[in-house]
Amino acid sequence: MEGGFIIFNIMRWQLFCRMHWQLRSCFIACLIQTVCGQIRYSIPEELKKGYFVGNIAQDLGLNVGRLRSGRARIVTGDSIQYTELKTDKGVLVVSERIDREQLCGDFTPRSFTFEIILKNPIELTVSLWTFWMSMITHRFKKKQEIKLKISESAAPGARFVLGSAEDPDVGINALQNDILTPNDNFILKQHTRPDGLKWAEMVLQKPLDREQEPRISLTLTAVDGGNPQRSGSVNIEVTILDANDNAPVFNQSVYRATVMENASIGTYITTVNASDSDSGSNGLITYSFSNMNGKVADVFSVVENTGIIYVVGQLDHEKTKKYDVGVEAKDQGGLADSSKVIDEVVDVNDNAPVINVMSFSYPVTEDAPVGTTIAVINVKDIDSELNGQVTCNINHKRQFKIMSSLTNYYTLVTDSAFDREI
Template identity: 60%
Template sequence: MAHISSEPPIKWQVRAFILVFLIEATVCQIRYSVPEEMRKGSFVGNVAEDLGIDRLRSGRARIVTGENNQYTELKTDKGTLVVNERIDREELCGDMTPCSFSFEIILENPIELHRLTVEILDVNDHAPTFKNDVINLEISESATIGSHFDLESAYDPDAGIHSLQNYVLSPNDNFVLKQQSNADGIRFAVMILQKPLDRELKPHLSLKMIAVDGGTPQRSGTVNIEITVLDINDNRPVFNQSLYTATVTENAAIGTYITTVNASDADSGSNGLVTYTFSNVKGKSGEIFEIDSFTGKITVAENIDFEKDRKYEIRVIAKDQGGLSDATTIVIEVTDINDNAPVINIMSFTSLISEDVPPGTTIAVFNVKDADSERNGQVTCSVDSNLPFKIQSSLTNYYNLLSQVPFDRESKPEYNITITATDSGSPPLSTKAALHLKISDVNDNSPVFTEPSYSAHIVENNVPGLSIFSVSARDSDWNQNARLSYFLEDTQVSGNPVSSYVSISSETGVIHAVRSFDYEQIKQLVFTVKAQDGGSPPLSSNVTVKILIQDQNDNPPQVLYPVQTGGSLVAEMVPRSADVGYLVTKVVAVDVDSGQNAWLSYKLQKATDRALFEVGLQNGEIRTIRQVTDKDAVKQRLTVIVEDNGQPSCSATVIVNVAVADSFPEVLSEFTDFTHDKEYNDNLTFYLVLALAVVSFLFITCLVVIISVKIYRWRQQSRILYHSNLPVIPYYPPRYSDTLGTGALQHVYNYEVCRTTDSRKSDCKFGRAGSQNVLILDPNSTGTMQRIQNEKSILDEPEEREKDTRNGMGQEDWSCKR
């Protein structure tokens, strides 16, 4: 051992050789040779240079092996392979030659697998040794010249030239040494008598036998041979077979019978008593078997393992009491049984993989070994057929786990993979390895709203900021890819951006009202909401949202007819000859609300004579309910209330004055002091009347001045306007109602308004009364019929002027609606 360690390591490095050959496209096998017993850190080979790769460190190169001892270490920074711990060739391989061990180097990104084989070269670190220090021989003096005496063999665990090479016997006169080798190459020595023994001269001989190996320097072992010369024993034992063969099953129970050897001796008595012993047995074979020294029966003494030794060759010596002996050889073959399950070693495993990887992606690389032989060591690997994976062989005993189909994390986010390795023994043994694979998410799913469209209702006059309802979407992706945000699409509602009406919470999808809605202005909102996930790039989807504004009864009815004026009083005339059901007038009202909030009903609240008139509940028509008589008062005052159908309801009140008379003089005499009715004048005082008169005078004066200025300017501009060719556009006042067609309102005034497209002033024409049954009475008037006729003539003057103007123009096209 000392002379080997003193030899420079560089000498052994120079002796190392490399054998590189290509196995597959990305797999290489390299073979190094290194002597045993080298110090830790000794150079084995330059892996990076031999493989032609320079990414050992970036590829996270490492040694993978199923053995417990790591004899070598990979220096990724230098790309070299060095000795990691002391290697004893005899401990690693025993008598097996050549001695080597293999391992794999794996690189990642991309995965590369390279196999390395390191052959361990023997050094002469063991000297030949004998099992016993002394060999005791008893030889009869009658032994003939040429008699053979088998000696114990020496054992040298080294191999090749370093193993046992020669035996040397110390100088003597009686014996010479003859060397022989058996089928395994084990050398043994036989001592041959060349000169008869003389017990009387030398009853005891002491010799030395030296066993020498072939190393440089040589190593040797010595055994003492003590020879006791016996009296005459002229026959030696003889085996009936020169070679015995037997078989034994591994793991056979202790005491299992193997075979029996038999030797016979022609002598009688004690000289014919034969005993059997094992000669030196290679390794630990002598401890595994035992022989009955008297019967020659060989049995199992310890557990037999086929994976350690498959065959045993043992020499048996039969010796009689006279010291004569014979030897035979027993070859015991071990039969393998399937007692080793396959071993699975996961070399590389990607536990998290993206769902968009293509089929055929390598998930794991693993190695499977079975210590049994032949069919018992043939392994088949499988994976659950219900899983989208397959196993593919890459190198001997190496396998790749590959994906077969594209992954979808939304349908299957993880897999529990069980790899089963089964040998071909009977019964078969199997081993399982469990892998847990998780699928990472890719943003491949757009948000999906729970409804194809949304509809909601909100009552008008709501509080700003009121939560209306919420939209909801879901995303099948995970984590950030499934985190949704809600937005309003930039659209216009009634000319305004939708954001001025509603807002939406980006996180919850709750829609809030930004303002208070008015059903009379806007009845519904239709807009688009977008849901967008947090992926990169983000995916989105849209949904239509309709919000219907529900009406509230927030508007009272508006009376269109009769018009309530503060200046003149309007009275409807009913002739005294009117029959039952005579249509006096019709109250016309509208409600800007909708639905039942706009359903109007008419009721007579007060009347001078309730027995004379009634009001239609639905149509507002005021009719007589009995025959008018002479006793009925000329002056009739009706108070009609108009109610809608809302909850609570709103109402409006209108006063209708009815004159029951056949002629105007009769009416005037009764209506002269009509406005002095105590119901309206009890609270008026002289000072109030005086103040009202002064204010009215000032107002009328200002109004006359303004009208005069306006008329003057209008006449100046009309001269230019009438010579223009611009078309005339009729103008209708808002909420204008033509009640003549209903047949209910026979006593109304008509008026006409005409404009051109660029006129700034309006031409107004006041028409005559359609019927003489409508009276216009000034509350302060005390005049007679003559005054009424004067007023009538004043109203007719604008019409006459209009006719003169039309005749003067001739070329203008006037369009007016009556």
């Protein structure tokens, strides 16, 4: 009979051996029969108590009443009795947990024996039965989780040992194969030691990228060859360790800022910013000026860990109207990126016009005609735009006037006839 994974085979031999004793002196001759038989049962281990093993009465051809009247009982040589005889039904059931590995280890055949003894009223020993246990089970003992830390710089072909599953079963019921959940980065390779122990390792076949996938979760499943097939699984958590494979990147190629030329020391200009996809020290960025001339160093400074640029010296629009400052962002591994800051210095009206008399005619005759040039004047204001625009006036408008000639040049001319006596 087969049911589920239970295999129940019965081989029965019955020998009826007649033994005769003669009682003399008008005594009654009595016939005593000894029934000899051997039955083999195959059942799984780890069955629950009360699980049906076999019908002893039926298999031996005994009457159930005979078992009851004979107060049939089981006798074994072990301290633990794994089966129990139900004399009211003539059946054999499991009475204790049966562990094939505990009883038999790696040896075969895997069996134990017992005897059934009847009494009624003279002791009658019903011969030996051999009770064979064909254990069919599959148990795997393995860590609940395997944690691996792998650098993203690991080269394809790198190997990572996963160890082996533990299966106390033997033969076909023992560990047969390991399966790794599908993954683009790793493949599974299995090995067998000379003593038969199987173990597995993961082999990297595709480069890792922590920035794209910082963690990878896998499942390793160990399966045996039993029927039904049993399996055990373990989670594999792979943490990808960072390698300095990314350079800093500025979020702008050019930064633009303006500052008043009369800005005080410490005045904020702008903040440059770069990012690095690496983690830890590989992602730490420091900022500095690059290709810097002395003029820049005299007026600006940058905070190396924040990228803040501020004023440290005196600005003068009239001397330098614009600063083109190179900045660099560098990580701890030496990888860098560059950008620049264009800083416009805004003019302040901090300069007065300057008048220079370029030529002057002296003296002037009283008969000089109207329009005679008396002087040529140059007026400059080094401020820019409106702050540098000037107008010229004279305080003696009856006889003279000022006229604009070229840019920043003016002429003073006569505007009426002179009479020295008046």
